[in-house]
Amino acid sequence: MEITKEIALRYSDTDQMGVIYHANYVTFFEQGRTAYFKAIGIDYNSIEKEGIIFPVHDIHITYHNATRLDERIYVSTKIKQTNPVKIIFEHTIKNHQNEIKAKGKSVIVCVDKNTFKIQKIPNVLPHLIERMKKNGV
Amino acid sequence: MEITKEIALRYSDTDQMGVIYHANYVTFFEQGRTAYFKAIGIDYNSIEKEGIIFPVHDIHITYHNATRLDERIYVSTKIKQTNPVKIIFEHTIKNHQNEIKAKGKSVIVCVDKNTFKIQKIPNVLPHLIERMKKNGV
Amino acid sequence: MEITKEIALRYSDTDQMGVIYHANYVTFFEQGRTAYFKAIGIDYNSIEKEGIIFPVHDIHITYHNATRLDERIYVSTKIKQTNPVKIIFEHTIKNHQNEIKAKGKSVIVCVDKNTFKIQKIPNVLPHLIERMKKNGV
Amino acid sequence: MEITKEIALRYSDTDQMGVIYHANYVTFFEQGRTAYFKAIGIDYNSIEKEGIIFPVHDIHITYHNATRLDERIYVSTKIKQTNPVKIIFEHTIKNHQNEIKAKGKSVIVCVDKNTFKIQKIPNVLPHLIERMKKNGV
Numbered sequence: 234m235e236i237t238k239e240i241a242l243r244y245s246d247t248d249q250m251g252v253i254y255h256a257n258y259v260t261f262f263e264q265g266r267t268a269y270f271k272a273i274g275i276d277y278n279s280i281e282k283e284g285i286i287f288p289v290h291d292i293h294i295t296y297h298n299a300t301r302l303d304e305r306i307y308v309s310t311k312i313k314q315t316n317p318v319k320i321i322f323e324h325t326i327k328n329h330q331n332e333i334k335a336k337g338k339s340v341i342v343c344v345d346k347n348t349f350k351i352q353k354i355p356n357v358l359p360h361l362i363e364r365m366k367k368n369g370v
Numbered sequence: 371m372e373i374t375k376e377i378a379l380r381y382s383d384t385d386q387m388g389v390i391y392h393a394n395y396v397t398f399f400e401q402g403r404t405a406y407f408k409a410i411g412i413d414y415n416s417i418e419k420e421g422i423i424f425p426v427h428d429i430h431i432t433y434h435n436a437t438r439l440d441e442r443i444y445v446s447t448k449i450k451q452t453n454p455v456k457i458i459f460e461h462t463i464k465n466h467q468n469e470i471k472a473k474g475k476s477v478i479v480c481v482d483k484n485t486f487k488i489q490k491i492p493n494v495l496p497h498l499i500e501r502m503k504k505n506g507v
Numbered sequence: 508m509e510i511t512k513e514i515a516l517r518y519s520d521t522d523q524m525g526v527i528y529h530a531n532y533v534t535f536f537e538q539g540r541t542a543y544f545k546a547i548g549i550d551y552n553s554i555e556k557e558g559i560i561f562p563v564h565d566i567h568i569t570y571h572n573a574t575r576l577d578e579r580i581y582v583s584t585k586i587k588q589t590n591p592v593k594i595i596f597e598h599t600i601k602n603h604q605n606e607i608k609a610k611g612k613s614v615i616v617c618v619d620k621n622t623f624k625i626q627k628i629p630n631v632l633p634h635l636i637e638r639m640k641k642n643g644v
Numbered sequence: 645m646e647i648t649k650e651i652a653l654r655y656s657d658t659d660q661m662g663v664i665y666h667a668n669y670v671t672f673f674e675q676g677r678t679a680y681f682k683a684i685g686i687d688y689n690s691i692e693k694e695g696i697i698f699p700v701h702d703i704h705i706t707y708h709n710a711t712r713l714d715e716r717i718y719v720s721t722k723i724k725q726t727n728p729v730k731i732i733f734e735h736t737i738k739n740h741q742n743e744i745k746a747k748g749k750s751v752i753v754c755v756d757k758n759t760f761k762i763q764k765i766p767n768v769l770p771h772l773i774e775r776m777k778k779n780g781v
Binding site for chain 4: 249250252255256257259260263281286288289290291292293294295296298299346349
């Protein structure tokens with residue numbers, strides 16, 4: 234399963250090269266993960282309120298083409314792998330003409346909100362992800 | 371008393387006009403307030419840990435000249451007025467050649483961290499500020 | 508005429524108070540202005556390509572209520588006044604339950620892209636704005 | 645040769661987890677590269693003015709420990725490899741107690757400012773880097 238979400242670009246995302254500043258793609262990956270969670274029925278904000286947070290453990294981005302503010306871009310996100318404590322996502326960012334802007338992956342790990350110690354992902358999450366996989370990830 | 375602090379500009383602060391994006395000046399004011407607090411012996415972070423936060427209630431900025439990334443800029447901050455629940459700061463941002471970049475003010479109010487309800491500023495703060503005033507604000 | 512646009516909040520917009528960081532409202536005003544221009548048939552990006560830019564000259568924001576990431580918020584923008592070199596906008600930010608989050612205004616001035624010197628707004632803009640006003644601003 | 649630079653953390657760098665938002669580390673890497681260039685006598689801003697820009701082609705970050713706003717952190721940067729069109733940097737971010745916060749690398753490529761086409765790095769850069777290497781990278 235792959236979930237595609239349009240990114241609402243902001244003027245503040247640009248830099249003096251005249252393109253979208255590269256660090257912002259990391260937030261586009263984040264928006265992709267949130268959209269993925271939403272698509273499988275999980276409200277990421279609600280999870281945090283229950284004391285479970287998913288900090289990013291690893292980010293890898295390869296930039297293919299610069300993005301201009303007047304382009305419409307989309308992040309497509311799928312899950313490559315999960316285990317009891319982490320989820321590995323793959324992301325592709327393209328524009329409205331299907332030009333690839335960036336590809337990468339992000340790894341999130343489940344930690345306790347107060348101690349930041351790694352803990353098992355609560356039952357509800359892998360359950361839902363498995364269900365989606367059966368429907369044809 | 372006026373406290374002056376240099377701002378460490380970042381490439382990400384620029385926008386496609388080739389200058390520092392205007393919203394970032396709001397964070398420069400914030401850095402000015404933190405420097406002011408520090409100068410009077412208050413660690414803003416420690417205050418927050420005790421459940422007291424100072425959200426911004428009002429911001430006013432007039433932009434005089436655009437700032438380029440290769441300029442060195444400084445925010446000068448003083449307190450214009452305080453009352454039992456809020457503090458009004460005045461800020462001026464200049465470059466190394468004394469060119470004025472922006473002027474403005476920010477108003478912060480004391481609220482409870484959990485309820486966001488306005489509460490009296492804890493004793494320690496006006497006390498310190500008064501002491502500084504006596505030393506010649 | 509008042510143009511209302513939903514803001515796509517990002518996790519990166521939050522701060523350690525657990526709410527949307529106050530400087531980001533300045534970018535929400537910007538998104539409001541862009542939406543306003545678009546509604547009257549002006550693509551702000553195209554204007555910039557012709558060498559005309561509209562830096563912000565003045566920002567005033569009063570914050571009424573903190574915004575949480577799980578809220579849906581909207582910026583409503585109207586033009587309060589124009590003259591040959593500047594446009595004054597009024598903005599209101601509300602959530603989906605009509606709770607006011609912030610009110611303010613922004614003033615943009617027309618400058619030459621290379622010199623940053625103030626110049627008259629090109630004919631096309633006041634023309635369009637006037638046309639909208641006749642339709643009942 | 646390894647260049648170490650302190651990062652001036654901002655309140656706006658935090659997120660609602662109460663830590664420095666992960667995408668900001670990408671800007672810390674950028675600050676590390678700029679410090680490195682400066683240490684070998686290159687003003688990155690001046691290069692851009694001559695029509696040469698170095699967009700980021702690849703970023704990889706592994707996050708080891710979350711960073712709180714009241715910590716002092718440092719980015720240490722060295723060059724792992726260069727070729728006629730790109731430079732590969734390695735970065736380590738630590739706090740004042742030598743705790744590792746993140747490790748990673750960034751790859752920048754030399755492109756023409758207007759076309760964004762890859763071009764050879766101008767003579768001056770590899771020359772300087774080579775000189776530093778001889779002095780004991």
